Amino acid sequence: MNDDELMAAVRxxxxxxxxxxxxxxxxxxxxxxxxxxxxxxxxxxxxxxxxAAGVRGGPARTLTFVCPGSTVEIEVAREGxxxxxxxxxxxxxxxxxxxxxxxxxxxxxxARAEPAGLFCLPRVPAGLVSLVFRLDxxxxxxxxxVRL
Amino acid sequence: xxxxDGTDELVVRARGGDGDAWARLVERHSGLLxxxxxSHGLNDADAGDVVQxxxxxxxERIDGLxxxxxxxxxxxxTARHESLRLVRRRGRDLPRVPAPREPEPxxxxxxxxxxxxxxVGAALEALPRRCRTLLRLFAxxxxxxxxxxxxxxxxxSVAPTRARCLDALRRLVP
Numbered sequence: 001m002n003d004d005e006l007m008a009a010v011r012x013x014x015x016x017x018x019x020x021x022x023x024x025x026x027x028x029x030x031x032x033x034x035x036x037x038x039x040x041x042x043x044x045x046x047x048x049x050x051x052a053a054g055v056r057g058g059p060a061r062t063l064t065f066v067c068p069g070s071t072v073e074i075e076v077a078r079e080g081x082x083x084x085x086x087x088x089x090x091x092x093x094x095x096x097x098x099x100x101x102x103x104x105x106x107x108x109x110x111a112r113a114e115p116a117g118l119f120c121l122p123r124v125p126a127g128l129v130s131l132v133f134r135l136d137x138x139x140x141x142x143x144x145x146v147r148l
Numbered sequence: 149x150x151x152x153d154g155t156d157e158l159v160v161r162a163r164g165g166d167g168d169a170w171a172r173l174v175e176r177h178s179g180l181l182x183x184x185x186x187s188h189g190l191n192d193a194d195a196g197d198v199v200q201x202x203x204x205x206x207x208e209r210i211d212g213l214x215x216x217x218x219x220x221x222x223x224x225x226t227a228r229h230e231s232l233r234l235v236r237r238r239g240r241d242l243p244r245v246p247a248p249r250e251p252e253p254x255x256x257x258x259x260x261x262x263x264x265x266x267x268v269g270a271a272l273e274a275l276p277r278r279c280r281t282l283l284r285l286f287a288x289x290x291x292x293x294x295x296x297x298x299x300x301x302x303x304x305s306v307a308p309t310r311a312r313c314l315d316a317l318r319r320l321v322p
Contacts, residue, residue: 001268001321003314009268010287010317016265020182024196028174028203032162037211128201130208145204147197 027102034100039132039142042067047146050076065143072131072141076148083129083148085121092117093135100130100142124148155290159216174203177220180288181227184298187281188231198234202227220290224297271320279313286310 001009042065050061065072074087089095097119099109104125113119113133121131129148133141155176161169181202185195205226206219213219265272272280282299289295295310296303 001318006268006314006317006321007283007287009266010272010283013265013269013272014183014284014287015179017269018182018186020178020199021192021196024182024199025174025178027196027200028178029171031200031203031207032167032170034204034207035210036208041208041212128197128204130204142208144208145201147201 034130036132036140036142039140040067040070042070042072042141042143044144044146045071050078061148063146067141070141072133072143074131078126079123081126083124083126085124085129085131085148087119087131089113089117089119089133089141093137095119095136096134097121098132098134099124100132101125101127103127155220156216159210159213159219163210163213177223178203180285180290180294180298181223183281183284183288184224184227185231187285187298188228188235190231190234194234194238198227198230201230205230220294221297224289224294225300228298228300267321268317271317274320275313275316279316282309282313283317286313 044063045066046062046064048062049059061076063074063076065074071090072087073090074085077084077086085099092115093113094115095113095117097111097113098107099121100106101108101124109121109124111119111121126148128145130145131143135141155173158169158173158176162173178199181199182195185198190198202223206223272283275283285295285298289298292303292306295306299306301309
């Protein structure tokens with residue numbers, strides 16, 4: 001066997017031993033539906049605390065997302081399989097806040113950010129989450145996906 | 149190379165709303181992303197998480213991507229970072245998740261798989277874990293650039309590492 005044949009045999013062997021599960025592929029195929037070309041992407045800048053899974057009353061996790069001109073700060077409290085997200089949008093602005101999550105229909109969980117930019121999402125399922133802010137002036141901001 | 153397999157063109161088409169192009173990207177690259185997660189010792193759930201997160205990271209950036217040709221490297225780097233992030237998180241989390249496991253197909257499948265795996269499969273099982281993991285990544289990465297990104301090593305050290313592991317495998321294949 002030459003190198004290429006050996007490599008092909010290795011590839012085949014792992015394809016038999018440990019293939020990518022079908023549900024993982026299906027989720028990857030479906031992920032393109034989460035595109036938001038018109039929204040500004042707010043990327044994670046800080047992620048602190050709250051790493052003691054299952055420990056009640058531990059410090060809440062705080063995350064900061066930034067995009068040019070705006071910052072989103074959230075605090076995440078654990079309650080079993082759910083997360084309570086409280087946060088604020090800066091500079092302060094009124095907006096519709098929507099939770100994006102694989103197990104939720106579009107707009108399944110949403111809240112209003114009051115003019116001071118404060119909002120609360122009391123029962124978000126654990127998992128990969130992204131928040132979309134639809135500002136009253138027509139602009140929108142989307143946070144990078146994060147596991148909560 | 150990214151150009152050779154048309155990955156850059158698929159990215160441009162997917163960005164234009166071509167669902168088939170996206171599906172082909174996913175089919176082409178998910179194997180490497182899964183292997184990168186496995187190379188960090190992650191179990192099924194965590195490896196699935198890494199693959200999903202990596203694709204979502206591409207989706208959130210796809211409209212601003214300046215160099216679609218570099219996407220394969222970018223995917224590999226992202227999967228490595230997400231894997232490391234999960235490993236760190238698991239290290240801090242209590243209770244700990246069950247130890248990462250090798251896949252455990254049923255006995256019938258193992259017998260059938262062994263027959264199909266042949267000499268190379270048997271040799272792979274005899275190799276040290278590190279070498280087996282590296283060979284898997286070597287077999288799946290489209291080029292040395294993606295491999296360097298997957299491993300977090302300089303491109304220049306890929307070829308000697310690959311040669312060493314191939315030699316080790318060759319000694320075991322009768």
